[in-house]
Amino acid sequence: MTLLEVQALDAFYGDFQALFGVTVAVAAGETVALIGANGAGKTTFLKCLVGLMDAKRGDISFAGQAIAGQPAERISRLGLSLVPEGRLLFPSLTVEENLLMGGLNQRPGSWTLARVYELFPMLGERRRQKPDQLSGGQQHMVAIGRALMSNPKLLLCDEISLGLAPLVVDQIYESLGRIRAEGASIVLVEQDVKRAAGAADRVYCLLKGRVTLQGPARGISLDQLSRAYFGA
Amino acid sequence: MIWLETIINGVLYGGLYGLLGVGLALIVGVMRVVNLSHGEFIVLSAFLGVSLTGVVPWMHPLALLVPVALIAFMLGFGLQAVLINRVVTRPDPFAAILLTFGVAVVMRNLMVEIYGADPRNLPAGRLAHASAGIAGLHIGVLPLLILGLSVVLFTGLQLILTRTRFGRIVRATADHRDVVRLMGVNPGRVYNVVMGLSLALASIAGMLLAIRSSFTPYSGVERLLVAFEVVVLGGLGTFWGAMLGGITLGVAELVGLKLDPNAGPLYAHLLFLVGVLMRPNGLFRVRT
Numbered sequence: 001m002t003l004l005e006v007q008a009l010d011a012f013y014g015d016f017q018a019l020f021g022v023t024v025a026v027a028a029g030e031t032v033a034l035i036g037a038n039g040a041g042k043t044t045f046l047k048c049l050v051g052l053m054d055a056k057r058g059d060i061s062f063a064g065q066a067i068a069g070q071p072a073e074r075i076s077r078l079g080l081s082l083v084p085e086g087r088l089l090f091p092s093l094t095v096e097e098n099l100l101m102g103g104l105n106q107r108p109g110s111w112t113l114a115r116v117y118e119l120f121p122m123l124g125e126r127r128r129q130k131p132d133q134l135s136g137g138q139q140h141m142v143a144i145g146r147a148l149m150s151n152p153k154l155l156l157c158d159e160i161s162l163g164l165a166p167l168v169v170d171q172i173y174e175s176l177g178r179i180r181a182e183g184a185s186i187v188l189v190e191q192d193v194k195r196a197a198g199a200a201d202r203v204y205c206l207l208k209g210r211v212t213l214q215g216p217a218r219g220i221s222l223d224q225l226s227r228a229y230f231g232a
Numbered sequence: 233m234i235w236l237e238t239i240i241n242g243v244l245y246g247g248l249y250g251l252l253g254v255g256l257a258l259i260v261g262v263m264r265v266v267n268l269s270h271g272e273f274i275v276l277s278a279f280l281g282v283s284l285t286g287v288v289p290w291m292h293p294l295a296l297l298v299p300v301a302l303i304a305f306m307l308g309f310g311l312q313a314v315l316i317n318r319v320v321t322r323p324d325p326f327a328a329i330l331l332t333f334g335v336a337v338v339m340r341n342l343m344v345e346i347y348g349a350d351p352r353n354l355p356a357g358r359l360a361h362a363s364a365g366i367a368g369l370h371i372g373v374l375p376l377l378i379l380g381l382s383v384v385l386f387t388g389l390q391l392i393l394t395r396t397r398f399g400r401i402v403r404a405t406a407d408h409r410d411v412v413r414l415m416g417v418n419p420g421r422v423y424n425v426v427m428g429l430s431l432a433l434a435s436i437a438g439m440l441l442a443i444r445s446s447f448t449p450y451s452g453v454e455r456l457l458v459a460f461e462v463v464v465l466g467g468l469g470t471f472w473g474a475m476l477g478g479i480t481l482g483v484a485e486l487v488g489l490k491l492d493p494n495a496g497p498l499y500a501h502l503l504f505l506v507g508v509l510m511r512p513n514g515l516f517r518v519r520t
Contacts, residue, residue, distance in 0.1 A: 101401070
């Protein structure tokens with residue numbers, strides 16, 4: 001069953017066109033990787049999905065509902081959750097308050113504050129600390145936990161490995177495995193091609209706003225990927 | 233002894249100044265908007281108090297604080313929802329400044345139309361001049377009440393912001409207006425309530441101030457100045473800092489008046505100037 005269907009999406013920043021006819025589909029239970037260099041349009045794509053940006057043309061359908069152009073507040077109730085690029089935690093709030101904010105629009109499901117602390121025990125110890133007292137990896141955990149608290153059907157992760165030590169990234173990606181096991185579908189936006197392709201069922205590659213490659217993660221060679229990533 | 237009394241009375245009135253400023257500090261902290269009509273709403277609430285006194289003359293002005301605050305809340309909510317929310321998302325602060333400046337001008341002239349330009353004040357009977365003998369000092373009863381009320385309101389505001397779900401939403405919206413939308417929060421609706429709160433607090437200060445000093449439709453600028461000084465002196469966006477800033481100014485004004493009865497608020501403003509020159513980020517950097 002197709003959970004998310006994006007058809008021929010065009011997006012603009014003023015006069016600058018950032019996305020050209022992007023077509024992406026995510027099936028329920030799938031993990032899809034969206035890779036590409038800086039500026040390829042990955043974050044723009046995610047912003048259009050969650051309603052933080054207005055797509056000029058194209059259709060976006062989530063769980064059977066047309067959501068293109070809807071305000072972010074309304075889309076958030078449908079089960080779409082974003083871990084933003086750069087985490088964007090609330091600096092005035094404690095770890096626990098950040099997580100509770102994520103649970104504001106809680107849909108029925110298995111993710112609760114207690115389960116998030118189970119997934120990330122380090123956060124439980126630091127629940128009353130402010131984000132600036134946490135390490136980068138821990139901040140990523142808070143950002144992921146915050147997105148999980150609403151029990152999303154589809155979790156969008158924007159560069160969750162950025163700026164982290166490999167061991168920490170291992171931990172984060174391991175938690176993704178458990179999130180997947182609970183039934184969530186995931187879109188992984190990454191610059192780290194191997195990580196993302198390794199964790200995903202299918203891969204899309206974006207270059208300068210266009211989809212240059214798509215297919216099952218196992219079936220694509222590194223050579224093909226690199227050509228699609230950098231442009232032949 | 234006289235000096236001690238003066239200083240204590242200054243501290244007590246300082247609570248009032250703090251109250252004048254905390255509403256402004258709230259909206260600067262939450263939505264980065266400077267409401268140039270804050271002073272006019274302070275004066276309007278005093279006029280509303282006068283009108284209500286005419287309607288229910290048997291009620292003491294202090295009892296009218298609640299209905300006036302409620303009216304001010306609704307006015308603030310409406311102002312934000314209809315006007316200010318249209319400019320709050322723009323990156324440069326000028327639109328909001330110009331808009332609220334315009335609102336101030338309109339309000340000032342409306343008040344002259346409706347109430348006339350004569351100086352008024354809110355009669356509070358013997359309360360305005362009553363003083364209690366405490367430990368051999370003469371402390372004004374009204375200033376004591378004002379300080380008590382200020383502390384209660386400040387504490388209440390802090391508790392709302394730090395201990396309630398709504399307060400959490402306000403702080404999160406102040407941090408990242410776009411990210412809260414991902415959690416189903418409409419920032420505009422949050423701002424409506426915050427602006428309502430801001431003006432409700434200002435209205436209480438306005439009524440209390442009107443008991444002590446007379447006012448005209450043009451007094452708004454003076455009140456805005458005090459509110460500004462309190463906010464800047466305390467450190468933009470902090471609350472207890474605003475309270476302490478208010479107290480500093482209150483003491484400076486009363487001590488100054490004792491030294492030089494014709495000075496008016498000069499010494500308070502001088503102190504502000506010196507304070508800002510020495511510590512531009514505010515005298516009291518108290519994290520909210």
